[in-house]
Amino acid sequence: MHACALAEELQIGRIVIPPNPGMFSAMGLLTADLVYDQARALVERMDLIDTGIVESHFQEMEEDGRRTLSREGVAPEDTVLQRRLDLRYLGQSYELSVDASDPFDADGLGIAVEAFHRRHLELYGYSAEGEPTEVVNVRLRTVGSVFKPKLKEVPFISEKASPTGFRLTYFEEKESWVETPVYDRGTLGADSALMGPAVVEQYDSTTVIYPGWRAVVDRVGNLVLRRTKP
Numbered sequence: 001m002h003a004c005a006l007a008e009e010l011q012i013g014r015i016v017i018p019p020n021p022g023m024f025s026a027m028g029l030l031t032a033d034l035v036y037d038q039a040r041a042l043v044e045r046m047d048l049i050d051t052g053i054v055e056s057h058f059q060e061m062e063e064d065g066r067r068t069l070s071r072e073g074v075a076p077e078d079t080v081l082q083r084r085l086d087l088r089y090l091g092q093s094y095e096l097s098v099d100a101s102d103p104f105d106a107d108g109l110g111i112a113v114e115a116f117h118r119r120h121l122e123l124y125g126y127s128a129e130g131e132p133t134e135v136v137n138v139r140l141r142t143v144g145s146v147f148k149p150k151l152k153e154v155p156f157i158s159e160k161a162s163p164t165g166f167r168l169t170y171f172e173e174k175e176s177w178v179e180t181p182v183y184d185r186g187t188l189g190a191d192s193a194l195m196g197p198a199v200v201e202q203y204d205s206t207t208v209i210y211p212g213w214r215a216v217v218d219r220v221g222n223l224v225l226r227r228t229k230p
Contacts, residue, residue, distance in 0.1 A: 004196075004210035004225065005172075019154075019221035022204025034144035036068050039137045045090065046113055046133045055104045057138045058083055065142030074144030086137040087116040089128060095136045096120060151220040157189030163198075171197060171211060178211070185223070192217045195228075 003015050018024050038061045042054065062081050069079055083102055088095035098115040101108030113133055121127040163181035170177050178197050185202040193216045194200070196209035200223065209215050212229035 001206055001208050004208060004213055007225075007227070008173075008210070013227040015225040017205075017207055017223040017225070020202075020204055021207075031146060031148055033146050034069060034072055034074060036065050036142040036144075037139070038065065038142075039086075039139045041136070042138050043136055044134060046087070046109060046135060049109070049135060051105050051109055054085075054100075054135070054138055058100070058102070058104060058140060061138075061140040062142070065140060069142055069144040072144060078145040080143040080145065082141040082143065084139040084141070085112050085135050086139065087112065087133050087135055089120075090132040090134050096123070097139065100138075153219050154190050154217065154221040156191055157187075161188055161192045161194060164201075167199060169197060169199060169208070173211065188217050188223075190217055190219050190221075 003017065007013070007015055018027075020027070040057050040061065042057065065081065066076065066079060070076075081102070083100035083104070084097045085100045086095040086097050096116055096119050098112050098119060100112055116133060117127040117129050161183055164184050165182050166179050167182050168177045169180040180197045180199055182199045182201060183194060185200050185207075188194075188200075193214065194209060196213040196215070197211045198209040198215070200207040200209065200215070207215075207223060209225060212227060213225050214228050215223050215225045218224055
């Protein structure tokens with residue numbers, strides 16, 4: 001109901017409303033990949049560190065990660081391991097996370113330090129390649145891929161969308177009540193277009209299309225709103 005109002009406030013010109021917005025978070029929960037994060041504290045200068053110790057931490061966490069996701073029914077071929085290191089300049093109180101190689105060896109150490117310098121430059125506008133760096137945490141993310149269902153396409157409807165009725169609706173921009181057409185979302189097919197002001201009703205949500213906005217239904221049923229005024 002408040003999407004257009006928020007978009008106006010934030011100067012956003014495009015809004016995508018999924019077919020079942022009231023249940024969208026539940027769909028995301030059911031289709032989200034399983035993620036198991038681990039971290040081990042290891043504070044040591046990178047130019048003095050024993051790469052074998054870092055590698056042993058990674059291997060132990062990988063074994064634990066695979067075992068944990070296996071208990072959740074994730075097949076080995078659907079498991080992805082992502083190695084990371086938390087690095088900082090010596091003396092800093094905050095760190096940045098960068099990718100780590102598999103296996104983690106002398107070459108991987110150098111690559112991680114270079115990645116840290118680049119990331120520091122991107123975020124803070126400077127890097128200090130001559131300064132020593134240190135690792136703070138060794139991290140592993142184990143991801144179990146979950147089957148993603150294909151989105152169902154909605155049919156095209158050649159007829160122009162017809163409102164089910166009209167309702168007086170108050171829009172703060174106009175500071176008045178406006179007689180507004182009301183549409184049943186279930187009757188809207190792909191490429192159906194609505195000009196605001198309009199109200200779109202469905203079982204789990206109500207969408208209010210503000211004046212100066214246009215809505216079009218895309219191929220998989222998303223209601224895509226775009227601002228038409230400057």
